[in-house]
Amino acid sequence: MSEHGNPSNIYDRFAQVTKQTHDLVANMEQLQAQVTELMETNAELSIENDHLRTMLKKMHQQKHDDDHLSGSRENLKKLYQQGFHVCSEYFGKRLEQNESCTFCLDTIFGHDQPTIK
Template structure:
């Protein structure tokens, strides 16, 4: 009977530990959610402040020379997706650069500048 009681005690102890871990995970999930929401709010607020100040750090000289469609492709590329014909829409592995994508985005502009 001692073995049975010891096993039941061990099982109850394990169950208590598991419940504690689940409570900790729930608390961490709440914290991560709150931080993610705060981050999103601050990102939007920063963008609005940049627009008000007229200093959008994302607008570089190179982007100003790109057409709207190429700027859209550049944004897609910067978020980690291929924009080249060979791999269009696929995620770039570890955000490695792709010569084909860069040629699609900047190639025509570079050829135009060299021709001038």
Template structure:
């Protein structure tokens, strides 16, 4: 039979581990948000770079008439990240495409390449 002092010690250790786990999860979530922000900023800067290059070389920027924000989402998606509301910032699986992401990017526009739904990765 476990004595009262042992029970309290076990409870205290459990309480400490639980708090540490919650703190770690909060840190992971904050770091995940920072990574998503950095990736979005990186894509934005890459697009600005490409735009400046195309102006310097005289090449036209042909991106299916997408707004700048949709171009950023498209670039993030091409780099392997979800841009749909439900999964934003999470990694796409290998060879996975997401109909919801494509809808977010193209809306009423038709993409050049049609993607598949989440179902192909299940």
């Protein structure tokens, strides 16, 4: 009888294939668990990323709003650009050519300083 026809040999081969199949199924279950874990982590990170983007946009918008001049300061800036002092020291006087005035710039762009007690 040939090797392939021997019933014990066939049974051994069948047992070996069955074991390999069980091992393969166990490996696939482990991979499935890892994929599930990675997908959950990815979903959590995507949500966190979206939240951080939203916060960054809000922070950027607030910074942009803070840098924006009020209407009255815009008017002072235009007067200054036309060559007039807007500071309380020299208000309305003409600036010399290529002259700049720190007091005017502070009046236009300066922020309210908190008072020291």
